[in-house]
Structure formats: structure tokens, C-alpha cells
Amino acid sequence: xxxxxQHPSTLSVQEGDSAVxxxxxxxxxxxxxPWYKQELGKRPQLxxxxxxxxxxxxxxxxxxxxxxxxxxxxxxxxxxxxxxxxVYFCAASSNYGQNFVFGPGTRLSVLP
Amino acid sequence: SAVISxxxxxxxxxxxxxxxxxxxxxxxxxxxxxxxQQPGQSLTLIATANQxxxxxxxxxxxxxxxxxxxPNLTFSTLTVSNMSPEDSSIxxxxxxVQGREAFFGQGTRLTVV
Numbered sequence: 001x002x003x004x005x006q007h008p009s010t011l012s013v014q015e016g017d018s019a020v021x022x023x024x025x026x027x028x029x030x031x032x033x034p035w036y037k038q039e040l041g042k043r044p045q046l047x048x049x050x051x052x053x054x055x056x057x058x059x060x061x062x063x064x065x066x067x068x069x070x071x072x073x074x075x076x077x078x079x080x081x082x083x084x085x086x087v088y089f090c091a092a093s094s095n096y097g098q099n100f101v102f103g104p105g106t107r108l109s110v111l112p
Numbered sequence: 113s114a115v116i117s118x119x120x121x122x123x124x125x126x127x128x129x130x131x132x133x134x135x136x137x138x139x140x141x142x143x144x145x146x147x148x149q150q151p152g153q154s155l156t157l158i159a160t161a162n163q164x165x166x167x168x169x170x171x172x173x174x175x176x177x178x179x180x181x182x183p184n185l186t187f188s189t190l191t192v193s194n195m196s197p198e199d200s201s202i203x204x205x206x207x208x209v210q211g212r213e214a215f216f217g218q219g220t221r222l223t224v225v
Contacts, residue, residue, distance in 0.1 A: 034213050043204065043216040044155065089154060091214075100145075100214055102155045 002027040006103030023090035024072040030092040118217030135205035140185035149202040
């Protein structure tokens with residue numbers, strides 16, 4: 001089955017700096033890769049996603065890149081703000097939104 | 113998008129008892145999913161609930177412990193049976209919309225004492 005690894009497990013950055021979180025997956029059949037943000041005590045919420053036929057996607061300060069050959073994808077957050085502090089989960093799915101396998105999560109702290 | 117109502121939001125239960133968690137969606141969906149999120153951990157899929165058929169359980173989860181109902185296309189329940197302290201966790205339901213992202217309910221924080 002699919003296995004998703006995520007690094008780093010914790011990340012601290014100064015406000016205004018960039019943050020990068022990386023994930024690798026094992027199943028070459030995976031074709032959909034969402035990123036979720038989970039604030040303390042709240043439900044995970046989608047922040048950006050990418051499909052296997054796209055190499056990069058950007059939405060304001062957030063971008064995701066995908067390398068299908070190497071089976072890894074990354075989340076990039078620029079100009080970080082304190083409200084970006086949360087746990088971020090990557091996930092992989094081989095059926096466009098079903099059977100998600102989540103990475104272990106990255107706790108991002110943006111220091112003022 | 114989908115609006116998912118999950119209840120209860122939290123509960124404290126005695127060991128050996130059972131708790132049923134309900135998940136209501138504002139639109140019809142083919143598949144609903146149940147996840148467990150242990151403290152400080154990631155989300156682990158328990159089972160996939162299809163309307164009109166038995167749920168499909170992931171490795172490590174069994175129907176006797178986590179029976180699931182899916183009576184229609186907008187509703188599902190997950191029961192945590194014969195609870196022990198190790199079952200203390202957050203349980204989340206989710207749905208996939210248009211074959212894309214998963215939307216999550218607000219979760220049920222279960223504490224077993």
C-alpha cells in the first residue's frame with residue numbers, strides 16, 4: 001500500500017521568511033496530492049492541492065511542486081505570518097480523492 | 113464544498129461502554145470515510161462507508177470494534193465498542209467532493225476513563 005513520509009516534523013521560522021515542507025510517497029499510481037492545515041483543536045482544512053499531470057501550482061503565498069519521477073512533492077509558504085502557525089499534513093491518493101494516506105505532519109511555528 | 117456536521121463534539125466515557133458518532137452531510141455523497149487521529153499524530157483511515165454495502169476496513173481495524181452504518185447518501189455513524197483508554201482519540205468523518213479533496217467534520221474528541 002501507499003506510504004507517505006513527511007519532513008521536517010517541526011519547523012520554526014521567523015515571520016517573513018519562507019517555509020518548505022517535503023513529502024515522499026511510494027505508490028506510483030498516486031495521482032492526487034493535497035495539503036491540509038490543522039490549527040489546534042480544529043478540523044484539517046485543504047490549503048492547496050496538485051494533480052499528477054501538473055508540476056507546480058501556486059495560490060498567493062502558497063505553492064506546491066510535484067516531481068513524479070522522484071515521487072516527492074513539497075509545500076512552499078512565502079512571507080510567513082504568525083497565523084500560518086499550525087500542523088500541516090500532506091496526503092496522497094490513487095483515486096482522485098479517495099483512499100487518502102496522510103503524512104505524519106509538520107508542526108510549523110512562525111516566530112514574530 | 114460540503115458542510116459536514118459531526119456529533120458529539122466530545123465525550124468522556126467509561127471503559128467497557130460504547131459510543132456512536134454521527135456524521136451528517138449537506139449533500140449526497142457516494143463515499144464517506146472515518147479517520148482516527150491520536151493525540152499529536154496524523155490521521156489514520158479506519159474504514160470507508162458506502163451506502164448499501166458493508167464498510168471496508170483498513171488493516172488493524174475490525175467491524176466488531178468499529179461497526180459502521182450508512183443508511184443513506186447523507187449520513188453515517190461510527191460506533192466505538194467496548195472502549196478502553198487506548199481508544200481515547202479524535203474521530204473524524206470526511207467526504208470526497210467531485211472526486212477531489214476531502215472535507216472533514218469537526219471531529220469527536222473521545223476520552224475513555
